[in-house]
Amino acid sequence: xxxxxxxxxxxxxxxxxxxxxHNFNEVSLGYTWELAIEEASRCLQCPYPSPCMKGCPVxxxxxxxxKKILEKDIxxxxxxxxxxxxxxGITGRVCPQEQQCEMNCIMGKVGDKINIGKLGRFVADEAxxxxxxxxTPSVEKKGKKVAVVGSGPAGLTAAADLVKMGYDVTxxxxxxxxxxxxxxxxxxxxxxxxxxxxxxxxLKMLGVNVITNVVIGKTFSLYELLNEYDAVFLGxxxxxxxxxxxxxxxxxxxYSANEFLTRINLMKAYKFPEYDTPIRKxxxxxxxxGGNVAIDAARCALRIGYEEVYIIYRRTREYMTAxxxxxxxxxxxxxxxxxxxSPVEFLGDENGNVKVIRLIMNELGEPDSSGRRRxxxxxxxxxxxxxxxxxxxxxxxxxxxxxxxxxxxxxTEQGTIxxxxxxRTTLKGVFAGGDAVRGEATVVLAMGDGKKAAKAIDEYLxxxxxxxxxxxxxxx
Amino acid sequence: MPMFEILDxxxxxxxxxxxxxxxxxxxxxxxxxQFIILRLHEKGERIPxxxxxxxxxxxxIEIVFQEVGKTTYELGTYEIGDKIMDIxxxxxxxTEIENFGNVVVVxxxxxxxxxxxxxxxxxxxxxxxxVIAGFRSKDFVILEDEFSEIADxxxxxxxxxxxxxxxxxxxxxxxxxxxxxxxxxxxxxGPVIMMKFIADITKKYRIKTVASLNPIMIDGTGMxxxxxxxxxxxxxxxxxxxxxxxxxxxxxxxxxxRLKQYQNEEEVAMKRYLKKGGC
Ligand SMILES: Cc1cc2nc3c(=O)[nH]c(=O)nc-3n(C[C@H](O)[C@H](O)[C@H](O)COP(=O)(O)OP(=O)(O)OC[C@H]3O[C@@H](n4cnc5c(N)ncnc54)[C@H](O)[C@@H]3O)c2cc1C
Ligand SMILES: Cc1cc2nc3c(=O)[nH]c(=O)nc-3n(C[C@H](O)[C@H](O)[C@H](O)COP(=O)(O)OP(=O)(O)OC[C@H]3O[C@@H](n4cnc5c(N)ncnc54)[C@H](O)[C@@H]3O)c2cc1C
Ligand code: SF4
Ligand code: SF4
Ligand code: FES
Numbered sequence: 118x119x120x121x122x123x124x125x126x127x128x129x130x131x132x133x134x135x136x137x138x139h140n141f142n143e144v145s146l147g148y149t150w151e152l153a154i155e156e157a158s159r160c161l162q163c164p165y166p167s168p169c170m171k172g173c174p175v176x177x178x179x180x181x182x183x184k185k186i187l188e189k190d191i192x193x194x195x196x197x198x199x200x201x202x203x204x205x206g207i208t209g210r211v212c213p214q215e216q217q218c219e220m221n222c223i224m225g226k227v228g229d230k231i232n233i234g235k236l237g238r239f240v241a242d243e244a245x246x247x248x249x250x251x252x253t254p255s256v257e258k259k260g261k262k263v264a265v266v267g268s269g270p271a272g273l274t275a276a277a278d279l280v281k282m283g284y285d286v287t288x289x290x291x292x293x294x295x296x297x298x299x300x301x302x303x304x305x306x307x308x309x310x311x312x313x314x315x316x317x318x319x320l321k322m323l324g325v326n327v328i329t330n331v332v333i334g335k336t337f338s339l340y341e342l343l344n345e346y347d348a349v350f351l352g353x354x355x356x357x358x359x360x361x362x363x364x365x366x367x368x369x370x371x372y373s374a375n376e377f378l379t380r381i382n383l384m385k386a387y388k389f390p391e392y393d394t395p396i397r398k399x400x401x402x403x404x405x406x407g408g409n410v411a412i413d414a415a416r417c418a419l420r421i422g423y424e425e426v427y428i429i430y431r432r433t434r435e436y437m438t439a440x441x442x443x444x445x446x447x448x449x450x451x452x453x454x455x456x457x458x459s460p461v462e463f464l465g466d467e468n469g470n471v472k473v474i475r476l477i478m479n480e481l482g483e484p485d486s487s488g489r490r491r492x493x494x495x496x497x498x499x500x501x502x503x504x505x506x507x508x509x510x511x512x513x514x515x516x517x518x519x520x521x522x523x524x525x526x527x528x529t530e531q532g533t534i535x536x537x538x539x540x541r542t543t544l545k546g547v548f549a550g551g552d553a554v555r556g557e558a559t560v561v562l563a564m565g566d567g568k569k570a571a572k573a574i575d576e577y578l579x580x581x582x583x584x585x586x587x588x589x590x591x592x593x
Numbered sequence: 594m595p596m597f598e599i600l601d602x603x604x605x606x607x608x609x610x611x612x613x614x615x616x617x618x619x620x621x622x623x624x625x626x627q628f629i630i631l632r633l634h635e636k637g638e639r640i641p642x643x644x645x646x647x648x649x650x651x652x653x654i655e656i657v658f659q660e661v662g663k664t665t666y667e668l669g670t671y672e673i674g675d676k677i678m679d680i681x682x683x684x685x686x687x688t689e690i691e692n693f694g695n696v697v698v699v700x701x702x703x704x705x706x707x708x709x710x711x712x713x714x715x716x717x718x719x720x721x722x723x724v725i726a727g728f729r730s731k732d733f734v735i736l737e738d739e740f741s742e743i744a745d746x747x748x749x750x751x752x753x754x755x756x757x758x759x760x761x762x763x764x765x766x767x768x769x770x771x772x773x774x775x776x777x778x779x780x781x782x783g784p785v786i787m788m789k790f791i792a793d794i795t796k797k798y799r800i801k802t803v804a805s806l807n808p809i810m811i812d813g814t815g816m817x818x819x820x821x822x823x824x825x826x827x828x829x830x831x832x833x834x835x836x837x838x839x840x841x842x843x844x845x846x847x848x849x850x851r852l853k854q855y856q857n858e859e860e861v862a863m864k865r866y867l868k869k870g871g872c
Contacts, residue, residue, distance in 0.1 A: 291814045293632055293639075293679040301816075330681040332814055336618050356816040362828055367821060367847055369854040376817035384638060384811070390865050393638035393663055394811075395858030469850035516815050518833055 124228025127156040129235050134449040138419045141305040141387060144446060145210075145235075150189075153239045157186040160231050161223055168221040169233060174565040175202045179218060179233055182240060192249050194240040199251040202237075203277040203319075204270060204564060206245065206312045207299060209238025212561045213440045245315055253323060259283040261578050264346040265325075266333045266519065269297020270560045271352030271551025273316065274567030275574075276325045279350075282575050286325045287346075291332040291518075294383065297354055298552075299560070301383040302375065304413050306420070307443075310382070334519040339526070339547065347582075348546050348574045351534060352567060355552035356516040360509050365463030368471040370397050374410045374510035381417050396421060399505025403427040403474055405460055406510030407437040408557075412444060414508045415452045426452050427502065431459040431479050431492040457481070459492065461499060463507065473501045515553050527588070531556055538591040540570035541577075545584040548574055555593045562593075597631075597677040600653055605735040608660040609703060610669050611645070617652030619644075619682045625714035626688030626707070626805065626837055629654065630813040632679040633667055640664050641810045641832075644683060645706040654680075657706035657735070663862040684813040685836045688803070690714040693778035697723045697769065699762050699791050701783025705736045707805055708782050709743075715780070716743045723748065723769070723776075727762035727783070731755040763790045776800050781840060785852065789845035796841050804840035806831050808851060823847050 130146040131137075137144055148156060160183045163169070169179045178197050185194035198205045212218070214234040222230035244250070261284055265276045268290040280286045294300050296313040321327055333339060333353075342349050358373035360366055377396070380386040384394035402423040404415045407430035418426045428447070430437060433456045437444060448454070455476075462475040478498035481490035515533055520526045527535040527543040533556050534549040536542050542549050550566025552558055577583065601613040619629055628643045646655040660666045671677070688711045696715050700708030705726055716722045724744040728734045730753045740747050749757045750765050758765075762783070770776055776798070781791045782805040795802040808820040808831050815833035822831050825842035829835060 291681065292812060293681070330679050331618065332681060332684065335682065335684055336622055356814070357830075358816075358818045360818060360821070360828060367823060367828070367851060369851060373818035376811060376819045379811055379817050385636070389858065390862050392636045393862060395855045395862070397854075468853065469847075518814050521833075 122161075123155070123159050126229035126232055127152050127159075129232065134451075137306065138450050141420055143309055144306050147242055148235055148239045150243075153186055153236060154189075156232055157183045157236060159224060163223055168223050169218045169231070172221045173218040174561045175208075175568060177202050177218070177237070183231070183236060186236060186240065191240060191243050191247065192251070195244045195249060196251045198237060198240060201568070202564065203274055204316050204560075205237045206241030207270070207308060207316065208561050208564070209234050209236075209241055210308050210312075211303060213559060215441055217561065241312075245312070250319060250322070253281065256281065256283040258285070259578070261285065261347040262287070262345070263574060264289065264342045264349045265352060266342070266349065267291075267297060267352035267354055267551075267553070268295035268317070268327070269352055269354050269551060269563060270299065271354070271553070271563035271567040271570075272297070272350065273320060274564040275350045275352060275550065275571045277320055277323060278568055278571035279574065280320075280323045280325050282571070284575075284578075288320075288325055288327050289331045289333055289337075290327070290329045292383065293329050295327055295329060297352075301379045302410070302413070304378065304382055304417050306416070307413070332518060334521060334523075339519065339523050339544070343544075343546055347578055348548065350567075350570055350574065351519065351542070351547060351549035351553055352551045352563070353516055353519055353549075353553045355513045355533075355555075355557050357514050358509065359512045359514060361460065361511065363460060363462055365465060365471070368463050368465040369469050370399075370471040370506040371463060372506065372508045374404075374406070374414045374508050375513070377414050377508045378410075378417065381421065387417075387421050397506050398422055401425045401427075401504045402506045402508065403429050403502060403504045404508045404510055405429045406512075407432065407439060408510065408512075409439045409443060411508075411510035412439045412447050412452075414510050416447055416450060418506075418508070419450055419452065423506075428452055428454050429458055429460065429474075429476065430454065430456050432481065432489060433457060436489045457492065459494065464501075471504060471507055473503055474507060475499055475501050513552075513557050515556070529590075535588060535590050537585070537588045539573040539576075540566065541573065541584065541588055543588050546577075546582070558593075595676055597680050599671055599673050599675050599677070602671075602673055605657065606733045608669070609657065609733070609735055610660070611655065611657045612668075612671075613653050613655045614677060614680065615652060616654045616680050616682075619680060620647040620652050620654050621649045623647040623649075623654065623683045624687035625690060625710040627683035627685050628813075628836065629656070629680050629682030630684060630810065631668075631677050631681075633664065633671075634678050637678065638664055639679075639811055639813075641684070641807070641813060643707040643710065643805075645710055657703065659703040662859050663866045666863070666866065681813065684832060686834070688714065688780065688805070688837050690718050692719040693801075694720065695723070695775050696720040696778045696780065697725060697766065697776050699725045699766055699779060699781040699783070701727045701762055701787040702729065702733070703735075704781075704783030704805075705740075708780070709736055709739055711780050711782075711805075712740070713743050720778075721745050723774075725750070725762050725765045725769070727752070727765070727787070728756070729753070762787060763794060766791060767794055770794070770798055770800075779803070779840075781805070785845055785849050788840060792840035792843070792845070802840040803837045804843055806836050806838060806843065806848060808848060809854060822851075
């Protein structure tokens with residue numbers, strides 16, 4: 118009798134919700150060897166190009182690496198992934214797989230889809246545990262220099278690919294630690310920081326010169342970089358938080374998600390006073406927004422001791438942009454969701470501390486430009502919610518420090534950098550990718566951009582620096 | 594030379610210290626009115642301090658700071674040869690220096706070093722420079738020699754009258770204007786409450802006035818919004834849109850309120866530091 122393929126997905130061990138809300142350790146514990154092999158054996162090894170691969174923005178050879186897991190060949194599996202994805206420990210944890218690789222998995226027709234993300238993560242983790250790095254063939258130096266600005270996933274990927282092609286690569290980062298959102302935004306319990314550090318270390322091993330504490334546009338201007346380097350890649354992200362200019366929005370205890378998460382993740386405010394950076398403590402906290410960032414802020418709030426944490430979202434659950442896995446995790450941990458409400462005002466005490474959010478109920482109207490039904494406030498439905506702190510997680514726009522003084526660099530109405538399909542900006546020799554050109558997107562899309570931009574940079578430098586007179590804006 | 598090594602150190606007044614630090618990348622781009630953000634060590638917080646002086650050729654910057662809490666006290670214990678872990682800068686927009694004609698720089702307390710950097714720039718741009726510098730008492734007077742070198746007129750005042758004269762900087766400015774001196778531009782830096790009252794005076798006389806604001810900051814690159822201030826009803830991020838703003842548009846009361854945001858935590862940190870025998 119032919120071996121019967123298990124229809125059910127092999128569950129991934131997780132920390133118990135009651136325990137985990139008191140610590141910052143990783144929630145998902147990942148597969149063991151045994152479980153990984155069991156899950157890997159469910160894969161049908163569809164012929165190239167498999168349906169799953171079509172959903173992966175960086176073209177990981179998914180059946181290929183899964184086969185290597187079955188052969189217990191971690192180095193082989195790692196090298197297959199690394200051929201197109203240099204950050205598997207990260208993508209395996211934070212990719213919205215259900216909308217990407219896993220969406221098209223053929224197994225979905227007969228049972229559960231393969232847990233591609235967690236298998237990728239398993240390979241990266243196992244390799245890291247054993248100290249295995251992918252072998253890197255030595256390349257001939259090209260004698261040309263490229264600067265990468267920003268060390269988020271877009272910059273990390275571009276830098277890795279360029280150095281592998283033989284360029285001299287210097288990566289500049291404004292903060293004191295490289296990684297972008299991976300280090301300051303996404304919390305420890307979803308993406309442990311030692312994983313990001315490990316990937317950065319690998320980059321340095323490859324020969325990338327990583328320089329922190331340098332803000333391009335301040336410490337060096339973009340023009341200075343263009344003088345010194347043959348090409349520049351901008352992976353500066355979409356780091357500037359949006360706030361609603363409502364009455365009381367500057368009261369104490371009202372944070373942007375970036376500030377709240379940076380204090381906690383980058384500055385380790387959850388270990389205050391061992392670490393010097395404080396964060397406001399209290400009982401009740403409300404997060405405004407419905408994406409990954411909102412969920413991360415809410416779950417961090419529980420972990421620093423807030424007892425009642427609300428997510429306040431102006432539409433309904435089905436319209437939330439956060440990953441399903443994260444919404445479920447938040448529900449398990451006791452985050453309370455309030456749908457169809459938006460803030461109108463904040464009230465504070467005599468010392469300027471926020472005490473109450475005034476909210477209004479919405480109904481859903483016609484779909485807007487994003488295809489989601491537009492929330493419309495219902496007059497007369499206002500009510501108050503008592504809080505000790507509020508976090509705004511309603512989106513981000515690109516950080517403009519860099520191009521404040523570079524008029525040639527054209528940006529869109531939303532503030533994103535204009536590039537063509539080869540990631541060329543309107544300034545000769547300058548390329549850009551990731552959230553800086555897309556607005557808020559995802560880690561893996563930023564990586565895809567970094568990769569394709571690296572290829573475009575190589576083409577540019579190999580073909581004698583041609584640049585079009587007019588940049589045709591690409592649609593992302 | 595290792596990065597961010599302390600090259601020289603002086604105590605200018607009780608709890609007010611001056612440091613010269615090796616930071617060539619900052620020095621080569623620094624302009625008056627800009628600041629740095631530093632982090633002392635792995636567990637440290639990021640705090641902003643204004644650039645007092647710098648030398649592009651020798652690759653150093655100078656800062657002057659007042660010991661007010663955990664981080665500044667700890668920095669005060671760093672000696673020549675010690676290293677600061679991280680320094681990033683220069684941050685913020687430089688002060689807009691022009692030849693306005695007759696300018697007055699009004700500084701209070703440790704606003705003086707910031708006032709100095711800007712005053713020097715204004716002088717170099719050809720302005721007639723008057724400096725009004727206020728201090729708590731004689732013991733806290735700093736940078737007198739530096740100011741007298743560049744100012745056409747230096748008016749020092751102390752809150753308690755223990756040096757030169759008694760009065761606040763606001764009193765001096767009012768007298769100065771009322772005496773018929775022509776003032777085309779005022780730059781003010783110091784305690785928020787002082788800047789608020791200076792702005793009230795100059796508003797009455799319709800004198801263009803710029804204030805250098807000091808909200809709590811983290812990244813200094815426009816990423817967190819901790820430094821937000823309300824200017825003319827709009828939300829601005831002081832680290833990238835400022836730190837200088839039209840003083841007549843700034844909501845100073847809100848800034849005062851926001852500076853007290855972590856008062857309790859700051860006390861906790863300080864007490865714990867002292868208990869550990871920090872200084
Ligand atoms: C809280 C949070 C949770 C998220 N969760 C997920 C998730 O689960 N899955 C997912 O796929 N995506 C997630 N995202 C989105 C994802 O993190 C971003 O799409 C991705 O990080 C973008 O990468 P990037 O390289 O373009 O920019 P960033 O990661 O933003 O990195 C940009 C870097 O450039 C630096 N920089 C900016 N300007 C300058 C300058 N002038 N000079 C020097 N350096 C500069 C910044 O300091 C920063 O380090 C999340 C985002 C946030 C904020
Ligand atoms: C752009 C900018 C430039 C600055 N330049 C200088 C400078 O050149 N010299 C200098 O001595 N200080 C300067 N400051 C203030 C300095 O950053 C703070 O004194 C420092 O962050 C306090 O840290 P701490 O841990 O020692 O004290 P904390 O424990 O954080 O605070 C102790 C006390 O100081 C007050 N405080 C906290 N932060 C600030 C702040 N940002 N401004 C004023 N009071 C504050 C608190 O309310 C509290 O009463 C500047 C601030 C900004 C934003
Ligand atoms: S990189 Fe992301 S989308 Fe691609 S296979 Fe890995 S988890 Fe799936
Ligand atoms: S589609 Fe699913 S079953 Fe087919 S190769 Fe990809 S992961 Fe395996
Ligand atoms: S300090 Fe973070 S935005 Fe200004």
